[in-house]
Amino acid sequence: MSYLFFKNINQEEFDEFVKNHEYCNLLQSYNWAKVKKNWDHMYTGVYKDNELVATGLVLIKRLPLSFCMYYLPRGPIMDYKDKELVQYYFDQLKKLAKKDHCIFIKFDPAIHVNDYDSKSYNINRYKETELYLDTFKSCKAIHHGYTTSIADTVQPRFQSNVYSYENIDETLPKHTKRLIKDADRRNVQIIHGQGEWLDEFSRLVELTESRKGVALRDKGYFKTLLENYLNGGVIFLATCNVYKLNEDAKIKKVKLEKEIVQTCENAKKKLHRLEDQLRSVDKDIKEFKEIFSEFGQEDKDIAIAGILSVQYGNTCEMLYAGMDERFKKFMPQSCHNIKNMWKTLNGHLKEDVHGVIWEV
Template sequence: MSYLFFKDINQEEFDEFVKNREYCNLLQSYNWAKVKSNWDHMYTGVYRDNVLVATGLVLIKRLPLSFCMYYLPRGPIMDYKDKELVQYYFDQLKKLAQKDHCIFIKFDPAIHVNDYDSKSYNINRYKDTEIYLDTFKSCKAIHHGYTMSIADTVQPRFQSNVYSYENINETLPKHTKRLIKDADRRNVQIIHGQGELLDEFSRLVELTKSRKGVPLRDKGYFKTLLENYPEGGVIFLATCNVYKLNEDAKIKKGKLEKEIAQTCENAKKKLHRLEDQLRSVDKDIKEFKEIFSEFGQENKDIAIAGILSVQYGNTCEMLYAGMDERFKKFMPQFEPLITKVTRFLGTGFYRNF
């Protein structure tokens, strides 16, 4: 068998290869280099007997004194059990690195180790990993270990999953079903789009950034994502019409007041129940009034939460999210999107290297 290594694979061939592999990942797509425009890059690949068998988007960070570092986010893409191929790829990449004064190469392939229920502690979670570690170590790679702190890795090592199946709604926990009903009761709706939703989505991310005190991306970055993934990029917004909710609350308040007035004093149990409902409605009306002070008392939908997602190959990455904390009781994250997007539910995890 003959091998050839290239550092300038064309986009069509590169993406076609990545999209159809087990380890397909958005961060190894051709256009990800355009998103990370503050890094240099190479589109590396290996041909075996004239057939493309490996690719790797290499991001290059320039450092002082003409040095640099190489980073392959969630890559390279290849059969990691093919020890000869892995060895050849990294041997060739290291030759380029030496010429480029690269001080180290970092890579974190998304190798699925195993699944276990989030309520369980799986003591065998690292079984069957030695075959990969032995191969990488033979290339002189240093494994950083199965770290537990998110600060120890660039990409996350745990991922929460819900695997879709028929009639999934019927098997959801009671607590989850109740939260979905809370969202429905407040008439939370889901809309989706691209550039036309950027302003509202960016506003929600800014609110999250301020609340959490963490650095997040801005509108310009989100715009770049959507421009580079025009077919797969999408913004989902959860919206609600507070004006209609307020009108409904006032009607309910009037009915409760009338019913209380018509209830005899001896029906203490019923009176307590009605008075509790009235207090709840009054609290809602007060909160609606505070919202009107910022958004105006208009008959319009207000964006209360959102996510930006990019579909690539057979994967879909939910990259960024934001929420207006004032609407947390509306439970927008539990409004079912059915076929539009996977619901965020923490019922299972799997490990990555």
């Protein structure tokens, strides 16, 4: 058996291998290095009898005093049950690391531990992963443990996840279906594209940053993502026409007022129902007026929520999202996640081993 290690695999071969592997991940794609352009990188790989059997995008962070660190986000990509292959790959990578004055190598492979409902957290689910951990430990790797704190890892260990299949909308929970109806009732529409929606998407992300008190990414970063994933990157925007909603609300208000006048005083139950509806319509009209003060009272669509997704191989990652909080009752996130079924968040968790680090 003959292994050969290379650190400059060409893009076509590299991506073809990653896309067709069970551990396919966007963060191990060839162009991810171009997104992380503040890092150096290597496209490593192992051939076995002239066939590519392992790849690893290695990001290199330069540190003071000519030192550096290596990081393989969600990688490397290989058969982790093949102990000989795993050992060979990391032996060769550590040789490169020592020459490069690398002080440690960090990697967090997306090895699938379990799928379960988020309400059914199961602490006895790690038995099948011991095989992988034993292999890593034999390579002198240190596992950081099955942490549940997002601050303890670079990439999240838990992800909301749904597998694509036909007629998925028929299996959705009643609550989710109701949220979709709320969005439909307000005539929330979905549009999609790429660079032409960057300004609107960036505005929505900034609103989310301000509301949550977090720092996400800027327009330049989103532009880089779309440019490097022309065939997979897409921006979805949920839009609505507040002008038309306001006109409909005013018409409904007139009808309710007329019906209340025509209703007999003894029909108290009906009167209470009509009065509740009128209060709801008045509240909507007041909210629409506040929106007009910023966007103008024009017959036009307004972007109220957005998602930037990248499809790679048989996966699609929802990387960034933003929403205008003033439109939260429109349930635009339900429209995004259900009507555009690239990937849906519906309360299931996918967990990986994660948190592996070497000290070289």
